[in-house]
Amino acid sequence: MRIGPRTRALGRGPRGILARCAVLALLTAVGACRVALAPPGAPTTWPVESAGRWQWQWQLSGVLDPTVDADVFLLDPVATTAAETAELRSRDRRLVCLVHVGSVAPADPDASRFPTAVRGAPAPRPQSRWLDVRQWDALRPVLADRFRLCRGKGFGAVALADADGYARRSGFPLGFDDQLLFNRRLAELARSLDLSPGLVNAVPQVAALAPDFDFAVNEECVRLGLCAKLLPFVEAGKPVFHVEYTGATTDFCVTTVGYGFSSIRKERRLDAWRIPCPTAHATG
Known part of the structure; x- marks a missing residue:
């Protein structure tokens, strides 16, 4: 030079x-x-010094808005196209795909791959059924392909939804330990496919699973009075992405930002609309 x-x-x-x-x-x-963005093919990293400072977006319906001022996007891997994820990555966004690991619905493209024997009682999604999480050998290949779909579309992290069937009327005699083993196996499976694993809700198991997962996604811990139970993630320097569907941000942000969460207000339809809480960094 x-x-x-x-x-x-x-x-x-x-x-x-x-x-x-x-x-x-x-x-x-x-x-x-x-913060440097992980390259394609690598799991998303969550630097400890950035915990509590991420702005995030959760969109599962409507036309995807890539211009939302958020660092992290939680999206449906089936509905989201590779072109959309490429655009978001070009904007240095971190991408998390939502995978229902404990349930199957008729609209799922892979629904026919789940044997009748592993389908139980109705689950929260429309027409969905809980899965028998004890049947790992039957479930693993299908769930691995769900994870591979995320990886192939450019996601670097996966959030595991419906990971609490043991605490519901699943139609199976599932115990706490059955669910714990299943969730840990899923975290290990995600890592083997270069995906950062995150836990959605499943609050009673947070203390046990925080070491196995890189981040948490929580719905309505303020309304339900459960926010303190998410502190094992915060104490480990891991992000907690939190959403409330009711109430004003002026009411709940003080609590959740104080805990170190990244919080937003959304409508239950989870379209592009959102109101973010200020981050811990912004509030000093």
Whole structure:
């Protein structure tokens, strides 16, 4: 590289030293403000120093809005196209796909792959059924392909939904330990496919599973009075992405930002509309 006269002059005398130090400090500050995005094919990273500072978006319906001012997007891997994920990645967004690991619905493209014997009582999604999570050998190949779909579309993380069938009327005699083993196996499976695993709700198992997962997604912990149970993630420097469907942000943000969560207000239809809470960084 050829150094010009102006640049060489910066190196002479006390003024030159001060000028170089100022340039170095500026470049260092700019670099520190930007968290490097994981390349395609690598699991999403969640730097501890950024925990509680992520702005996030959860959209499962309507036309995807890539311009939303959020660092993290939680999306449906079936409805979201590879072109959409590519655009979001070009904007340095972190992408998380939502995978229902404990239920199957007729609208799922892979519904026919789940044997009748592993389908139980009705689950929360329309016409869906809980799965017998004890039947790992039957479920693993299908769930692995669900994860591979995420990976193939450019997602770097996966959020595991319906991971609490043991606490519902699933139609199976599932115990706490059955669910715990299943969820840990899923976290390990996600990592083997270069995906960062996240836990959706399943609050009673958070204390046991926080070491196995990289982040948590929670619905309505303020309304339900359960926010304190998510602190094992915060204490480990892992992000908690939280949403409330009722109430004003002026009411619940004080609580959740104080806990170190990244919180938003959404409608239950989970379209593009959102009101974010200020992050811990923004509030000082």
